[in-house]
Amino acid sequence: MIPLMLDLTGRRVLIFGGGDVGARKAAYFEHETEVTVISRSFSPDLEGLAVQRQEADLSSLTDEALRGILQGAFLAVAATQDPVINNRIGKLCAEMGVLFNNAAGEPGDVIIPSIVRGSNYLVAISTRGKSPAVSRYLREKLEAEYADLDRMIDLQEEVRSMLKKTEPVQEERSRILWKILSDDEIWEALASDYSRARGLAIKRYLHA
Structure with a gap:
């Protein structure tokens, strides 16, 4: 994998799963592009976010129904607690050419990094999923030591x-x-x- 900075203006990002993890992923993307969260229920953390909601029981959807939801998406994030559902979504994304990030299950082709952001700069940090704690540690160190x-x-x-x-x-x-x-x-x-x-x-x- 290599790091890239992408302009997501005009792109569609789908978040499958409306729990705490899905809410964090939605918050990550909400200021950059159009975000839709697909889930049977939604975390209170989604309140106030500029995202659309689509109610659906992902475990009962057919592949054809999921393909319909994925149609036209640029990136999909599987953030459910069930790796089987997440992997199924990832397989369909691969077939349709949709970029995919998996929060639990087989790795997708996109890693969502920890971000240090200022008005003039953007730094992305990733341990390739091996240690989220280290990513957070580095982010907090950079924010503290380079506040100016x-x-x-x-x-x-x-x-x-x-x-x-x-x-x-x-x-x-x-x-x-x-x-x-x-x-x-x-x-x-x-x-x-x-x-x-x-x-x-x-x-x-x-x-x-």
Whole structure:
């Protein structure tokens, strides 16, 4: 497997199973695309999510009925507690060319990672299902240790624009930007005062 960032605008994502796991998967996708949760019952955690619900007893549906539900889907997530049902959905997805993630059962062709997200960045973490705890640990460490990463990215963008006007050599521009990124005092300033961090960067590395 290789990591990819996908634009799901205009795509359909189906979540089979409306329990706690299904609700977490729905919350993961709800801001990115159209999500439908198919289940006999629905967790209270789905309340307030921008998702559609489709009531169905998955254990009683025929393959033909499931194919009808899957028609036109880009990605399906099997999040029921029954691996037999999940695997059955996965087999149909493979036949129909629908990407598939399995919460319990035989692995599908998609892994849903743990996410660290800012305004300017997105980091995906996965242990390929071997240790969700490690994925969570890494996510929480990154969130704590790089709480000001968005501001650093803004600063890098601003300084990079300045350098393009004053420094013709690409290697030198890259060296200066890396120096700023490695400057602990600039990181400390970013936590409370962007203008001060900006001033330090310009004084130390653009006017040196």
